[in-house]
Amino acid sequence: LCNSGTSCNMNSTGRLDGLNDAFSKNFIAFVLGVIINCIDGAFVYTYFKSEVLYQDPRYVLYIHLVINDMIVLTFSVALLFFTNTIDLTFAPCCIYTAHLSHYHQVGVHLITRLPLNLAGMAVERYIAVCRPLHHAQICTVQRAYALIALIWVVSLIPALTDIMVVLDTQPLSIFSRIVICYPTYLYNTPYHKAQSVAVQVLLFSFVVLTLIITYLKVLCAAQAASGSDQASARNARNTILLHGVQLLICTLSFISPLINVISLSIWPQGRRFILFTTYLLTELIPRLLSPLIYGVRDKKFSSLIRLHVFFKYSNSIENKMNLVAPWRKSKQVLQ
Template sequence: MEANNSQTGGGSSVHEINDKVILVQVFVSVFLCINVLLIITFFMKDSFYTTTRYILFAVTLLSDCLFLLMTDILLIFSYFRFAIQMWLCLIVYTVLSLYTFVTPVTLTAMTLERYVAICMPLRHAELCCTRSTMHCILIIHGLSSVPCIVVLSIFFASVTHSFYTQGRICSVEIFIHHRWQSHLRSAISQFYFLIMVILIVFSYVKIVKVAKAASGEDKKSSWKGLRTVILHGFQLLLCLIQLWCPFIEAAVLQINLMLFINVRYFNYITFILAPRCLSPLIYGLRDEMFFHALKYYALCGLYKKPLGLF
C-alpha cells in the first residue's frame, strides 16, 4: 500500500516538476533577452564603455548571462538524468563557481564606486578611470576564483585519474567528498559575506552623512546614490544567500526527497534568478542616460533622442 502511494505521488510530482522546468525556461529566456539588449546598448555608445559604473554594470550582465545559461543547462540535464563525463562537469563547475562570486563582488565594487563619486568627488576621475576599472575587473575575478581553487585543490588530491572518465549527473555535491570540505567551503563563503556586508554598510553610512549635509542638486544626487546603494545591498543579500543554499539543501535532502526538490526550485527562483533581474532595474531603468539609450536602440531609432544624452 505504501509503495503504491509512493508511486502515485511520484507520478504527480514528475508532472509538477515538469511544469516548473518549463516556467524556469520562460524566466531564463526573458532575462537573457533583456540582458542581451542591455549589453548591445552598452556597446553602442562610447561614453558607456569609458565610464566605470557602466563597465562594471556590463560585467554583471555578462556574468549573469553566462551563469543563467549554464545553470539552466544543468537543470535540464539533471531533470532528464543525463550523465556527462566528469572532466566536462569539472569545467562547468569551475565556470559556475567563479561566476557565483563574480556578481556579488562586482556589486560591492559598484557600491564603492558610488561611495567615491559622492563622498570623494574630487578624486573620482583619478580613482575610477578606465585603466583602474580594468585592474578592478582583474581583481574581482581573482578574488572570485579563490573559493573555487580551494575546493578543486582538495578535490584533485582526493580522486584517482579514472574518476575523470566516468559519466555522472553533474552537480556541486560530486566535488565534496568529506564533511569538512563543506564546512571549509561554508567558512569561505561566510568570510566573503562578512567583508562585503561591511563594505556595503560603510558606504551606506558615509553616503547618508553626505546626503544630509548636501543641498540642492548635490542633495538630490546624494540621495539617488543612496537608493542605488540600498538596491545593491538587497541584490547582494540575495546573491549571498545563494551561497548558503547548498548547505540548506543538503540538510533537507536527509529529510525528504520531494521537499529537497521543492526547496532547490525555490532557491533557484529566489536567489539565482531574482537578484540577476535586478541589475537591469538598477542601471537599465533607473539611470536616465542608459534608459534613454536603451529606449532608442530597442525601438530601432524611432524614439526621439533627448538633447545632451547622445
C-alpha cells in the same frame, strides 16, 4: 537515489525525474532563460551602442554584472538540461559547478563575482560623492577593467582549490566516473566544507562592511551638502541601498537549502516540485531582478535603452508598414 539532507558519494549515478517531468523542467527553464537573457542582452546592446556609457567606469562595472549574470544563467540552464538528459563524468561537472550552484544540491557555493562587483560599484559612488575632485583620477575605465580582472582571479581561487583538493585526496580515475553534478557531492571532503564556509563568511563580511561603510559616509556627505550636491549625494545613497538589495537577492541561494529542508518536512511527497521551484526563485529570477533594479532606475541608461532598443524596434515596424502600405494600395486598385 539521494534524499534531501543526505550525502552521496562521488560515483553516485541515477535519475531524479521521469521523462515528462524532465521535459517540463527543461522547457520552463529554457524559456525563462531565453527571456531573461534577451532582457539582459538589451542592456548589453545599449551599453556597446552608447559611447558615453563605456567611457564611464560606473557603467563598465554595471555591464560586467549583467554579462556575469547572463553567463551564470546560461551555465545553470545548460547544467539542468544535461542533468536531466545525459550522464556526465566528473571532469565536465567540475567546469559547470565551478561557475554556479544547482537546484538539486544540498549546499551552495556562492558565486563571488557578483558581490565583489557590487562592492566595487559602491566604492565608486562613495568616491564620486565624498571625493569629487579626485574621482576622475581614481575612477578610470582602465582601473575598472583591472578591478574586473581581479574579481575574476579571486572568484576562480575557490574553484581551483576545490579541484586541487580532489586531485590530492582522490585517484585520477574519479574524473572518468559518471556522477550527478551536485557541488556537495563532487566536493564532499572536510577540507571542501571548511574552505566553503571560510570563503563565504569572509566574502560576505567584506562586501557587507563595504556597503555599510560607504553608505554611512555618503549619508554624512548628504547631510552636510546643499543644493545640487545634496541631491547627488542622496542619489548615491539610494544607489548604495539598491546594491544592498541586490546583495540580498544574491544571497537567496544561501537560504535555498533551508527552504528545501523546511518545505520537505512539511510536504515530503512534493520533493521534485519543491526543488525545482526553489531553483527558479533563487537561481533564475534573481538574474533578471538584479540588472533591472539598477539599469531601469538609472535615468541615463533607461533613456538610452528607449533610444537604442524600443525606438529602433518601433521605427523598424513603422518602416515595414510603410513599405507594405503602397503594395496593398496597388493591389486594391488592380482589383
